[in-house]
Amino acid sequence: MGQIHHNQHGARHTAALLVGGKSALTTQLMKPNYRRCVSCRQVAPKEAFWRVVRIHPGHQVQLDAGMGRSAYLCPQATCLKAAQKKNRLGQALRAAVPLELYQSLWQRLSPAPFADPQCPK
Template structure:
């Protein structure tokens, strides 16, 4: 089940190229509004880490990438995800 050629996307905060399956995708929906991980529209990618989330918020990287306002609620949702899923430790198993 290992894809030999992962699709890389650039995090809007740290600008690292990462397999997109490991990134959050924030989608600007065609009908207006924003969605996470689903939907069709202009997308921005972000590492699921507090540091990248903070960087993106402070520097308005999502706004710039998506060219639309990003509410605090979206950042709060992402932060909540980190809190619930815990730190990512791919080496743990």
């Protein structure tokens, strides 16, 4: 079939010959995408973090969606506090992070108010 090669990141690939003698690399083992928190520097799968994005080509910063430069933050009060105080998101994104974005992150941290069954609607 083909030979096993290791790329610069240590991932294993198998070289397979295609029509015309060109080689293609197919990943043998799929590894999860890991990211690092800009505040505490913890490494974890990207699903464990909040994603903050500077949209390309502008400098608009938003949460969770979009293509552009991204920074990841643990969903913990200590990380959010340090990131806001030391402007870690702004430095990683190379853009100003609006206060409204930090406010929405703080709202995500606060527990949702539960419905009181004795309270009239």
